[in-house]
Amino acid sequence: MEHKYETDNLDLLDNKEEAKALDDLSAFADLCNSTNSKRQIDFSGDSEENVTKQMNHDIEKEIKSNRDNESLRDRISGLAATKAGMQGVDKEKVKRLIYESSKGSAFFQNEKKKDEATSEKINEMLQKYETIKKSDLLRDSIIVESKVKELEQLRDMTQTIVHIDMDAFFAAVEERDDPTLRGKPMAVGSMSMLTTANYEARKFGVRSAMPGFIAKRLCPQLILVPCHFEKYTEVSKEVQKVFAKYDPQFAAMSLDEAYLNITDYLNRTKQQPAEVTQQIRDDIFHATQLTSSAGIAPNKMLAKICSDINKPNGQYQLENDRQVLMNFIKDLSIRKISGIGRVTERILNVLEIHTCGDLLEKLVIVYKLFKPASFNFLAQVALGVGSTDVAMDWNRKSIGVERTFPPLKKPQDLREKLRELAVHLENDLAKENLEAFGRNISLKFKLTSFELFTRAKTLPKYIHNADDLYKYGEQILKAEMPFSLRLLGLRLSALRDRNEELKYGVKKYFPVKEENQEENPQKKLRLDTQDSEDDMLQESTFNTPIASDSSENMSYTDTPDNSECPTYLEKLTDMNHIQSASESSKCASSNIKTKASTSQEDNLFEHKPTNKILQPKSPQLSATTPNKEASAIVHWECPICDQKFSNSSELRIETHTKRTTLSNVHKKSPGRPKSTSKSGVNNTSGNSGNHNNTSSGNSTSSNGGNSTSNGNSTQSSNSTSNSNSTNTNNTSSTSGGDQSTTTTQIRETPSGPVLTPAPSPTNSAGPSRQIESIYQIAVGSVLAFVVSAIAFSF
DNA sequence: ATACATACC
């Protein structure tokens, strides 16, 4: 048979594989050593840009590997731009130790490979950057200018958003329940993987997502405590009860954190934001004996950043004042923004962007180099603009299970693992709502080399039981074997949407479309990109009944229309009810409930309408800070067309430059299809783009077990599982415990792989596409002007 | 529609 995957020689014995690995290892070690010493001497201080310029063929490789090595070290150590402040930690030492510990492993090799891949992309981008720098950016400046203006108009300083995050959550719970652990460095997880560590351990460089055996090298005294996910889930419920008192519609982003919009609460109680926030944290402490940290700001993005500032057991407030805000943002490392991770940071750094202030200054370049969605996101970051929408409107889009195990290659063994996954997934699906089905199945597999792949398939019908899950999964697996794996995963998506069911009940089996199509008036500008709802109605899977087997699909009950989002208490109730579904509990379960049952709670807390999408931007008038005025924008008028422009001086586009640009535009711009094309609009990432954010949800899950065969890994897994799984699997293993956890993480940033640069302008096709994106951006709001300005001369 | 990369807890 053909061997599509290079992995190991499937026919060879393990010892030979090891020998091979050793060879690779030493070879790489040599390479690293030789390059290392030279680098510091030669280029330590130079900017990437200069380095790039002076490169000649002879030293190119060397420089490249040097640079890569540096980023590789960061990647592996996870300390690159560390989000959480780890002051007092000897970063160099930690990096070196981790690097040495990993060097040579298959894991390391794979990280190296990935790192090289991104380095390559970065180099390509740098080349474009060089070209762009020399090109005429006037026109682009105008576009960016209008985008900035648009965002300024969307800026909402009337709300008071609080982000609360528990301190070293899992570890704190363990310490609380075992006083013996207090004051000593400890981490939750296994020798294979840690979920978190207490602050004592962090002083040694121990962190989340670090394997325990490496953590032990950093800190030999480190105490490892297995993960007890269910316990954390329980504690989380207690914490959330407190959240509900201050904002019944709080948006939980994970077991240990949530956003609260306390604007209403402030209005009612006439208290100060900091005062209320302290109160919330005190409440949490009294209820759980655990400390938390909080951030208070005019939007979610900033609140999140603020909650980290005085992290262990502290809070920080960013006043609702545009000047204060811009000042705060100015020197803020881009890495602090949720959504900008390791890779994106690297990319931006190469463009000489390290802070949000840099980002604003270089927005035009960013506009030229990134795709619209990424640009939108980055533009918001640069201005400190963000969503203030806080609601429990999370809805799952996929559900899956994956497990790591000791290398397996026998088809029979792999099939067995797959079967276990299928059974597990069936259980999770069952817990999920009552019933959950999906039409798209995706098989994930990780080779022993750590290379990851996914293979998906859309099915002719919705499936949910283990037999079907296995059947389709196996078809995929069969087509890919043989190979040696360390992980297999199964995930179902294209799920039947509960909301749709609630709305249409059985009707969904027929084309719907009509009603609800309330034209979104004006496609109002929203910072939250969840266009979901709008789009949902249109693309609802139900419009196209796939159902072949009616019998299966028809098992739906006609649920009552539920246009409002339930309050937290409703959800809690549901959770208890449903029980298992801890994981999914999110809002999902809430949708099941009817309003009737909640009436009581509704009186206790104000019930915010949830259908935000149909509401105006900030419904509630702030008590706090009404400054729409304060954030007034300075404008200047174009002498040619009399249009007003916002004078975002931050953009560093001098007025005269703008004028020059304008006159150029007035004179030569080619006319554009005013229509901007529907395509532009729709795409939209439109809608002005923002994809910002958020949603909320909650999460949970658990897991069980040890996966790896070995036994221990930290793991996490989805909730449900634990209960069951426990056992199971593994061959081996150890431990026993089940540890696992898994939290369901809610995605909150929209930005996509910022890595993807915009279509090459050099290409013939390039420019036109670029123009399209221009429209997309402009259309959102300010567009009128751009279009008119451009079309003016004709 | 599928695959991959990135991100977050």
Added chain:
DNA sequence: TACTGGTATGTAT
């Protein structure tokens, strides 16, 4: 000896 698991999304093909 040991390098997780669950969910979402932007982009490319």
